[in-house]
Amino acid sequence: MSRSAHPAGPRHGDVLPEGHYTPPPTDLNSLDPRVWAHTVERTAEGSVAVGGLDVREIAAEFGTPAYVMDEADFRARCRAWRDAFGPDADVFYAGKAFLSRAVVRWLCEEGLNLDVCSGGELATALAAGMPAERIALHGNNKSADEITRAVEAGVGRIVLDSFQEIARVAHIAQRLGRRQPVQIRVTVGVEAHTHEFIATAHEDQKFGLALAGGQAAEAVRRVLMLDSLELTGIHSHIGSQIFDMAGFEVSARRVVGLLTQIRDEHGIELPEIDLGGGLGIAYTPEDDPREPHEIAKSLGDIVTRECEAAGLAVPRLSVEPGRAIVGPTAFTLYEVGTLKELEGLRTYVSVDGGMSDNIRTALYDAEYSVALVSRSSEAEPMLSRVVGKHCESGDIVVRDAFLPSDLAPGDLLAVPATGAYCRSMASNYNHALRPPVVAVRDGQARTIVRRETEEDLLRLDVG
Numbered sequence: 001m002s003r004s005a006h007p008a009g010p011r012h013g014d015v016l017p018e019g020h021y022t023p024p025p026t027d028l029n030s031l032d033p034r035v036w037a038h039t040v041e042r043t044a045e046g047s048v049a050v051g052g053l054d055v056r057e058i059a060a061e062f063g064t065p066a067y068v069m070d071e072a073d074f075r076a077r078c079r080a081w082r083d084a085f086g087p088d089a090d091v092f093y094a095g096k097a098f099l100s101r102a103v104v105r106w107l108c109e110e111g112l113n114l115d116v117c118s119g120g121e122l123a124t125a126l127a128a129g130m131p132a133e134r135i136a137l138h139g140n141n142k143s144a145d146e147i148t149r150a151v152e153a154g155v156g157r158i159v160l161d162s163f164q165e166i167a168r169v170a171h172i173a174q175r176l177g178r179r180q181p182v183q184i185r186v187t188v189g190v191e192a193h194t195h196e197f198i199a200t201a202h203e204d205q206k207f208g209l210a211l212a213g214g215q216a217a218e219a220v221r222r223v224l225m226l227d228s229l230e231l232t233g234i235h236s237h238i239g240s241q242i243f244d245m246a247g248f249e250v251s252a253r254r255v256v257g258l259l260t261q262i263r264d265e266h267g268i269e270l271p272e273i274d275l276g277g278g279l280g281i282a283y284t285p286e287d288d289p290r291e292p293h294e295i296a297k298s299l300g301d302i303v304t305r306e307c308e309a310a311g312l313a314v315p316r317l318s319v320e321p322g323r324a325i326v327g328p329t330a331f332t333l334y335e336v337g338t339l340k341e342l343e344g345l346r347t348y349v350s351v352d353g354g355m356s357d358n359i360r361t362a363l364y365d366a367e368y369s370v371a372l373v374s375r376s377s378e379a380e381p382m383l384s385r386v387v388g389k390h391c392e393s394g395d396i397v398v399r400d401a402f403l404p405s406d407l408a409p410g411d412l413l414a415v416p417a418t419g420a421y422c423r424s425m426a427s428n429y430n431h432a433l434r435p436p437v438v439a440v441r442d443g444q445a446r447t448i449v450r451r452e453t454e455e456d457l458l459r460l461d462v463g
Contacts, residue, residue, distance in 0.1 A: 028404055029376045034282040034289075035369050035416045037070035037329050039440075046376030048414065051440035055333055055373050058445055059412055062438050065353035067423050068414075069330040069448070071106070071441040077292075077325045078110035084296035085319065092136055094277050094322025095121045097420040102439060102448035103326070104128030113156070115320050119146040126153060138185075140206050147172050151180050159183045159235050159274075161208060163215075166222050166229070173228035180228060183235040183274060184209060186216040188254040190238045190247045207237070211254055220262055233272025233315060234258055240323065241280040243289060245298050248275060252299070256306040259315070269313055275299060277320035281327040283417045284369050289324070323420035330419030332357060332435070333373070334397075336411045337389070346383045349403060351413060354388010355395045356432040358415070358422045362394045370398045374412035377404035386413065390430050423449065431457055 031040055031048070039051045048055050050070055058068055081091045092115040093107050099116075104125055107114055114130050116122045117138040125135055132153040137146070140161045150158060151173050160166050160182050173180040187208040209215040216234075223231045236251045255273055263269050280289050290298075299317065307314045334351035341347045360366040370386050381402035388395040397415060426434045433456075437449035 028372070028379075028381055028402065031371060032282075032285045032369070034285055034287070035328070036331070037073040037416075038076065039070050039072060040331070040416075042376065048371070048373035050331075051445075052443035053440050053445055055412055055414065058438060058440070059333060059335065059374075061445065062436055062447065063451065064333050064335040064412070065351070065357055065435045066333045066451075067330050067357075067418060067435055067437045067449075068333050068445075069326075069419060069437055069439045071329075071439045074103075074326060074329040074419075075106055075110055077329065078107065078112050080292045081319075081321055081325060082111050084292035085300075085317070086296075089296075089300075089316060090318040092274075092318060092320045093325060094320045095125065096424060097322030098326045098330075098422075098424050098437075099124055100437065100449050101128035104130050108134075115322075119143070119149060122146065122150060122153070122155075132156070136183075140208075142168075144168065144172065148176070151176050151178050154178075157181045157183055157232060159185050160219065160223070161185050163209075163219065163222065166219060166226070170223075170226040170228045178228065179230050181230045181232045182223060183233045183272065184216060184219050184223065184231070185235045185237070186211055186255060186258065188236050188238065188251045190250050190254075208235075211258060216258055217261060217265075220258075220266070224266060224268075231270060233270045233274060233318075235274040235276065237276030237320070238278060240278045242278045243280045243287070245290070245295075245302075248299060249302050251275060252302045253306050256303070256310055256312065259307075259312055260310045263312065269315075271315050272318060273303060273315045274318035274320070275303075277322055277324070279321060279324045281323055281417060281420075284367050292321075292324075295319075327417050327420035330422075330437075331414045331416040332418045332422065334386075334413045334415070336407060336409050336413060338409065339407060346385050346400070347403075347407075349384050349386045349407060349413070350389060351386060351397065352389060353435065354390045354397060354432075355392060356388070356390060356427050356429045357435050358397055358418060359425050359427065360421060361396045361399065362392075363425075368398045368415050368417065370401045370403065370413055370415050372404055372407065372411055373414040377406055379404040379406035381405065382407075386415070390432070428452075428457065433457070 043049050092113040095116045113134040114125050115136045133156040135155045136157045137150045137155050138159045185208040187210045209219045223229050234255050236255050238247050238251050304314050334353050338350045355362050382405040384401050384403040386398040433452040436447050436451040438445050439448045
């Protein structure tokens with residue numbers, strides 16, 4: 001079927017089957033800067049370029065699907081966070097969002113620290129040259145091998161998550177003849193405004209030691225009795241994809257309350273407080289994230305105010321942005337394969353990727369934007385659902401979006417804001433090959449994580 005003859009689904013302003021009203025799009029060719037990396041723009045020919053390089057060239061050289069990362073944008077966001085918090089605070093990039101050796105080198109060069117939560121992330125950080133003293137190790141069930149490697153390397157902090165882990169880290173540090181700096185992760189009872197599975201500071205979940213009931217205070221007592229551990233501070237993380245700063249205010253107040261209790265009971269003032277990460281980004285134009293300088297001022301004011309009220313010296317503040325740095329810097333590039341119109345409902349647009357390269361829509365009901373990027377179009381918009389090629393009805397990339405009604409097989413689509421958690425959570429479901437990560441800067445593209453091959457799959461299949 002030709003592009004001009006392709007039937008469209010419901011038009012703008014229609015009510016979706018679920019009953020949600022969809023506002024009419026203003027321009028299907030526009031690229032909202034809130035959801036796209038800074039160098040992404042339409043070319044004079046109507047296609048899209050990133051870092052001065054046309055996506056059609058990227059697709060031709062590297063294939064699709066592919067994660068395309070704007071290196072200059074990533075570096076600029078690192079600098080924005082570093083400059084916003086200044087020399088008296090620490091910014092730890094949360095490696096779980098996306099980590100590779102190239103990213104570690106960028107972090108080093110831009111002056112950020114790194115938070116890791118597994119042996120593999122630690123290995124990547126050390127292999128790429130991140131100084132160990134700039135690394136923090138997280139995790140709710142760190143193995144003895146992971147702890148040993150971290151202590152041997154001299155990581156700057158290990159965040160303790162349980163009573164058992166206190167003893168485990170202390171024993172390993174003592175055996176190695178080290179005094180290991182540690183923080184205690186505290187759950188402060190804040191219900192962040194986010195998805196249930198990424199809210200991490202209410203009591204009924206696996207992370208941290210609760211303030212309620214005195215677990216956190218007891219953890220402090222135990223750490224302070226162990227010569228092989230140096231307690232440097234308290235850590236709190238209240239969730240992910242958060243826009244409202246009110247939760248951080250409550251968290252800071254409760255953490256400072258614990259610092260006050262520690263001072264009164266033990267006669268010491270801990271020098272550090274880590275309020276974690278979780279700051280949201282724009283996945284759609286309706287999202288309204290805060291800028292780093294706004295976040296820095298807000299958090300700094302909260303901590304200073306609470307400490308002054310308690311008569312405490314203001315501790316050194318740490319934050320852990322991951323998604324807020326890498327999320328907006330990348331988009332996923334797909335090729336359209338088939339289109340199916342469901343009369344009176346929508347048109348299903350199948351692409352050559354899916355839940356194996358972006359599980360978040362299925363896992364969290366996450367919302368994304370999408371755009372036609374290989375050309376521009378003046379065709380009427382059609383209500384579309386962008387889906388993958390996997391054997392699951394829940395294999396959805398973008399649940400509801402307007403795309404041009406002349407969309408056809410071979411067109412390139414891009415889904416922005418996929419830098420965080422998409423490659424990190426990618427799978428080989430249906431034996432799909434995980435896409436490459438392509439970094440673009442100043443008109444040049446290079447692979448920083450290569451595409452998997454069938455040989456990679458078969459190499460692990462030893463049966």
